[in-house]
Amino acid sequence: MTSTKKDPVLVVLQLSGGNDYLNTVIPYTDPLYRDNRPGVHINDNELLKIDGNLGLHPSMGSIVDMYNRNDVAIIHGVGYPNSPRSHFRSMDIWHTCEPDRVGTEGWLGLAARDIDPDKENVVTVVSMGPSVFRAITVPGVPVACVNNLDEYGLLTGIDNEQRRDKILNRFTRMYAPAVGTGQVMDFLGETGLEAMKGADILKVAPDKYSSSVEYADTPIAKKLKGIAQVHLADLGTRIFYCDHGSFDSHANQLGLHTSLWKDVSEAVSDFFADLKEHGEGENVIMLLFSEFGRRVRDNGLGTDHGAGGAAFVIGDQVKGGQYGEYPSLKAEDLQQGDLVPNMDFRGLYSTVLENWMSLDAKPIVKGTFEKPLFV
């Protein structure tokens, strides 16, 4: 990175619930695909071929367009050894890089602490949606958790602006550091002021924003639009987080998966178009991951929890293409009926942290892992 470049920004889109790898990146020439998916498969004439062996889900047209522009890296067989097949546990492992014990520090929280150790910018990390994800949580690291950018802030239920301003002013004074009230009171004070400051900073974003891109009226489009607004307002946010789901397609998978990927693909495509329109796309990459892939054999109308999955990294600076190998579908190569991951997600994170964010990955992912060099 040279100093004239803008700081690199990472957007994470978490596909919650376990996205079905086999019907997302479809090994259409592998007869085992059709054998294992009598009920839940994509027909050859519908899928969007990206090479002689693989095709993407029919509703991923916008992502295929970006792939053809070399802006999409598909990372095959992502996961970690001994997948527990539990949503929570697996998501937790992805969030903390701690497969052997329960970790409490999120990988992006740690990254944020490295980026801004003195907490100079309380909006270094912005999460869109009501939940505070563990990936971005480390005690003492500020996180702005925004449900709706237009209504974000403290005491937004107070309609009268003048009254609210007065109360917020009072709030700031009440949370000011005071001597001798104790550690927890100090911590509460500091946290309250961070929340207040973060809201003040972020509230300018929607006003500054204008765009010709019309996002769809879907939850994920709203989140990505919010992220675009904050990014374009140039507030110094380096890590954005959001999720979409649920991809937990035990039943009615074909319909469910189609609408999920349609919403995601369109929203992602609109998001990058929006950044491009403002000339602000070149320092942003987006990582899409899911806590696990799904069982190779379908259960009739859906698929159950599996192991290895696919991740996507998207952006102008991404070296498009495919990384790693599609895990074997042969019965003797499966573990408990699942694809065996052959790309450790911590290697994927290491590439993001080191080659994109210029941070030291080792203490964050707890070790050294082979890196797919997509940036």
Next chain:
Amino acid sequence: MVNEELNLMAHLMRRAGFGATREELEVLVEKGYEATLEELLDPQAEEPAHRDEFLRYHPGFWKPITSPGMGSAPWLHDLINSGHVLEEKIALFWHQVFATGQSKIDHWHEIMRQVDMFREKGMGDYRALLVELARNPAMIFWLDNCDNHAYAVNENWGRELLELFSMGVDNYTEDDVRDCSRAFTGWTLAPTIPRNAHGRHDWGFEYRDEDHDDGEKTFLGHTGQFNGEEIIDIVCQQDATARFIARHLYNFFVADETQVPSWSNTTPIDPDAIDTLAKAFQEHHYDIRSVLRVLFNSDFFKNAQFAKIKSPAELVVGTLRLVGGFEFPSPGIGNLSKEPGYMGQELLNPPSVEGWHTGPEWINSGALMKRINFTADMVGDVTKPGVSAIVGRVKAQGDLSSENFVDACLDLMGPMEVTDDTRRELVEHASESGTLSWGANSDEVSAERVGEMLQLIVSTREYQYT
């Protein structure tokens, strides 16, 4: 206007329940501390919440097939409405200790049934509770005891029983874990019926003798052909168990301890208190009700007012009980049930078997903002019966100077203690609008001013404490 009796009663009701309105507190003070405590421990006069009534208005929450993120709505209804508040609180306590989550169970109703079991048995014999827990279908699935076979031991349940549910780490060996797990082989789920389009079927417990390892086991120095119940007997006899449960009770009901995983190498903040509770646990043969009686009657409890950060569940339920108006199974309860989750405590879905990290770890800038906004929205609505009652009580005091106005509000919101700095800010804020006066022309404005003062009060740091 310090009123020790009232302060203490408010403290008891916050900790043994989810707070009480001033009207309720006055009745209880009249009744006396000990009598109130006995009613909490063994409710006779008050009514519990009625699940059937809730389901009558919200049939969608009956064994829901999907996970709309609102699975805890039936419990929220109980938490808000039950007259047996300590039963609800102890259910919340065991839900934190024996943390079982929807993320893996994928069957809200089974976790709800587990919580119902905590409500029913949570104040009784801890030994019986552990046996019930070992037979609980959600727990069996959560900790893989259905995969614990005579020919292939799965140690998940056996280990957590010792590490998280009874003794704590460093009090047993890996061999103990192994043989403990062997003793629970064959404790499994009855065959489950797959979900259908309208809901899910209940799970059941089944003991399969043919899958039970009946061989000799050595566990914590005892040797025999132990089955699960005998293991639980030995576990209950351990000093470590008495101390571990005592510390959990202290952390939940008295004051914030460090996080559970560090207990093996940090001293309790009040070692004497832990001794007292552990001793009561053993003397009363693991009867939790008796331990709670000792706890709530102790000086260390009575002196621990505002020594804890409210959990999101305490904050949300306490606020809803204070403002009132949610007694009828109102349509918004599904969304309300998501609120604790937004603040970091999704009920029925703890992050892991270790439960939630508590105390100051409830707080981060995102969660704090949610706490403040939620409570401020609630108390700022002067049409809500509980808020309207507070306004009425302030009004009954006639015209008030800024200082008296603030003190009246702080008193009615707890009574709450705030630092001198906080009080000064509140008074300054009040004084910007002058004396609080009542009369035909000023009633509405003054009511709004009270609402606004309550909003400011719930925004304070002090309100985060219980």
